[in-house]
Amino acid sequence: MHCSACKRGSLVPTRLDDLFIAHRCNHCGGHWVLISDFVSWKQAHPEREFAAITALEESEDSPMALFCPVSHTLMRKLKISTDTEHRLDYSAAVGGVWLDKGEWPLLKSLGLASCLNLLVTEGWQLKLKQSQTELNFADHYRSKFGDANYQELKRIRAWLATQPNRAELRQYLLSDDPYRIKG
Numbered sequence: 812m813h814c815s816a817c818k819r820g821s822l823v824p825t826r827l828d829d830l831f832i833a834h835r836c837n838h839c840g841g842h843w844v845l846i847s848d849f850v851s852w853k854q855a856h857p858e859r860e861f862a863a864i865t866a867l868e869e870s871e872d873s874p875m876a877l878f879c880p881v882s883h884t885l886m887r888k889l890k891i892s893t894d895t896e897h898r899l900d901y902s903a904a905v906g907g908v909w910l911d912k913g914e915w916p917l918l919k920s921l922g923l924a925s926c927l928n929l930l931v932t933e934g935w936q937l938k939l940k941q942s943q944t945e946l947n948f949a950d951h952y953r954s955k956f957g958d959a960n961y962q963e964l965k966r967i968r969a970w971l972a973t974q975p976n977r978a979e980l981r982q983y984l985l986s987d988d989p990y991r992i993k994g
């Protein structure tokens with residue numbers, strides 16, 4: 812197999828971190844991982860956790876869409892977390908993931924290495940979109956109200972939600988003059 816990321820190296824069988832079967836490019840140092848190989852390894856080692864590393868080597872990210880080294884069709888770019896702009900290249904046709912050099916350490920640093928197989932699922936991708944939307948809303952409110960006001964509003968909202976008579980409390984809050992009988 813040839814590396815479709817750098818187009819110069821060959822993909823050589825290896826084990827990523829001496830753990831599960833993968834192919835490593837002998838030129839750019841990226842890894843090709845079949846999700847099924849990862850899952851088989853995980854099922855055989857359910858107790859294995861990846862220590863969350865912090866010292867991070869510079870991780871690369873191919874900006875362009877890559878071709879799957881097996882099916883030669885274009886791979887999808889999948890976001891992995893709201894904490895990083897890095898995206899995984901995923902070949903749905905083959906069930907394989909391309910990890911650019913440094914992306915595996917990046918997954919470990921984000922605490923996501925042990926769920927590599929989940930990152931490519933529709934469920935994960937949907938949840939991620941939802942979280943991203945929430946973050947966008949939060950940014951919007953923060954810039955609209957100012958950070959201090961936004962924090963205070965959030966505190967009041969959370970408190971209100973715990974009150975059994977919140978409908979009345981809300982009415983009191985929103986009324987122009989709660990001490991006057993509406994006429």
Ligand SMILES: [Zn+2]
Pocket residue numbers: 814815816817818819820836837838839840841
């Ligand atoms: Zn390569």
